[in-house]
Amino acid sequence: MTKVSLVFALGAVDELEKIVNINKIRNKYAHQINFELTDEYFQEKxxxxxxxxxxxxxxxxxxxxxxxxxxxxxxxxxxLFTVWYMLVDKTLIPDEVKQKLSKINGVTRSETLPQIKD
Structure with missing residues (x-):
């Protein structure tokens, strides 16, 4: 089982395709010397x-x-940050920890970051 499959199986993401695509880009960048990320590739994948x-x-x-x-x-x-943020916001961190992390210099999360709707 891959790490991506594990994250999906644990319910941490509900959209496996976006995680798989980002992982493919990482693999291509790491292992294909001639790989070039383009605007079109970003948009499509x-x-x-x-x-x-x-x-x-x-x-x-x-x-x-x-x-x-x-x-x-x-x-x-x-x-990448958006995917990470959605993972954290939806499933990986308990609500009480999210509340503690939500205060940035005395500003609440709702004032600084978009709310995620289910």
Missing amino acids: IYNAFSPTTRQTFTNFLSSFKHDAEKLIRRLKVA
């Missing part, structure tokens, strides 16, 4: 695999990077 909720969360996070939001590396970083 990552963004299009996102559910509407994930796309909205990604867009919300990306909007805070007005000066370089169009750069591919920024979009890739935000996409």
